[in-house]
Amino acid sequence: MNSFATPPPVPADSGAARGPLHGVRVIDLSRVLAGPFATMMMADLGADVIKVESPVGDDTRRWGPPWVAGESAYFTCTNRNKRAIVLDFKRERAREVVRRLIADADVVIENFRVGTMEKWGLGYEDVLRSLNPGLVYCSITGYGRTGPAAPLPGYDPIIEAVAGFMSINGEENGRPLKVGVAVIDILTGCQAAFAIVSALVHRERSGEGQRVDLSLFETSLSALANQASAYLMGGVIHPRLGNAHPHIVPTDTYETRTGPVMVCVGNDHQFKRLCHLLGATELPTDARFVSNPERVAHRHELGAILRELFAPLDGRAFAASADAAGVPVAPVLELDEVFEHPQVAARDMVIEFDHPTVGRMRQVGFPYKLERTPAQLRYPPPLFGQHTDEVLAEIGVAPDELEPAAPTP
Numbered sequence: 001m002n003s004f005a006t007p008p009p010v011p012a013d014s015g016a017a018r019g020p021l022h023g024v025r026v027i028d029l030s031r032v033l034a035g036p037f038a039t040m041m042m043a044d045l046g047a048d049v050i051k052v053e054s055p056v057g058d059d060t061r062r063w064g065p066p067w068v069a070g071e072s073a074y075f076t077c078t079n080r081n082k083r084a085i086v087l088d089f090k091r092e093r094a095r096e097v098v099r100r101l102i103a104d105a106d107v108v109i110e111n112f113r114v115g116t117m118e119k120w121g122l123g124y125e126d127v128l129r130s131l132n133p134g135l136v137y138c139s140i141t142g143y144g145r146t147g148p149a150a151p152l153p154g155y156d157p158i159i160e161a162v163a164g165f166m167s168i169n170g171e172e173n174g175r176p177l178k179v180g181v182a183v184i185d186i187l188t189g190c191q192a193a194f195a196i197v198s199a200l201v202h203r204e205r206s207g208e209g210q211r212v213d214l215s216l217f218e219t220s221l222s223a224l225a226n227q228a229s230a231y232l233m234g235g236v237i238h239p240r241l242g243n244a245h246p247h248i249v250p251t252d253t254y255e256t257r258t259g260p261v262m263v264c265v266g267n268d269h270q271f272k273r274l275c276h277l278l279g280a281t282e283l284p285t286d287a288r289f290v291s292n293p294e295r296v297a298h299r300h301e302l303g304a305i306l307r308e309l310f311a312p313l314d315g316r317a318f319a320a321s322a323d324a325a326g327v328p329v330a331p332v333l334e335l336d337e338v339f340e341h342p343q344v345a346a347r348d349m350v351i352e353f354d355h356p357t358v359g360r361m362r363q364v365g366f367p368y369k370l371e372r373t374p375a376q377l378r379y380p381p382p383l384f385g386q387h388t389d390e391v392l393a394e395i396g397v398a399p400d401e402l403e404p405a406a407p408t409p
Contacts, residue, residue, distance in 0.1 A: 019046020029110040037189030043081035076381040084382035156182035163220035249295035256315030
């Protein structure tokens, strides 16, 4: 087993304990994945994130299995380092509490349908901007706040379908497939965190807050990258190629007697070294395969040859030999193997900490390594409403001042 990193106690006055976003208060009204992923990134780097849930709670609290001690693994993956409160937005007093929270906040992030915040008297232009001129207000929607699709809800699989991801993902001549995680939600969360921090930099220089308008649809378009460029510049729509690459050959998975390996040969020198390792030194001089454009044009012929060469090999041993030779080849690992990879422990990419009901909890660690102000684990993923009294006391509201919550559906 790996020895998992346990975040050590850090003195409260330490710069490392504070993180680069220390002092930034974020009111997180978002649910599910894109918004919570963005706010977790900010919380990991020191922001004070207050997660506001309705009496029903974030949907992901009910998504599973697995649940451990009643806690959803899905919910915990995006909500560490946050404080959680419960407010019933159907009650005016609760909405007034939200306005008081926002009045002293730096950032608000929400992912309701267009018009919902305005309906609740919490719209940016008509209420919040005058209440807090320095506020950075981030809206995440399915399609953006304008345009004919603006009223539609946003769900990752739907956006993957309508914005191109599924059309390029799947086996050659096979059906379109979505990605195995909600990749557009996650990418949108990353875009949101980057845009919010950029807006905070602008505020530091100008004193001005602003609205940040993101959508899953536009994030998907931007993430099409070379596929979009191939169409926009050359009118080319590449077919689905499974694990192969439309522009770089050979890039694909090949079956071996010990399981599949992924090959990603990026230039002619790597191709020559790959062929040497395979004992096929004649291939780099074959006119069909002498350079990448020729290999792209003859991908099926080369693929058939490589499949035959790889089939009898020990894929794990071959991948190790390829690493030593500078050729990009890797075995396809299952998740249990992934988290036993020595690089995981070396880079502290699993952290372990105490949770109030689960006990010892393990999570994926921090992917960003900041030398001076590293990410820190300050709070485990919160229980439902765990910090309501604490946060309300900070703004001078007693819990009994709130109206009883409306019945949950």
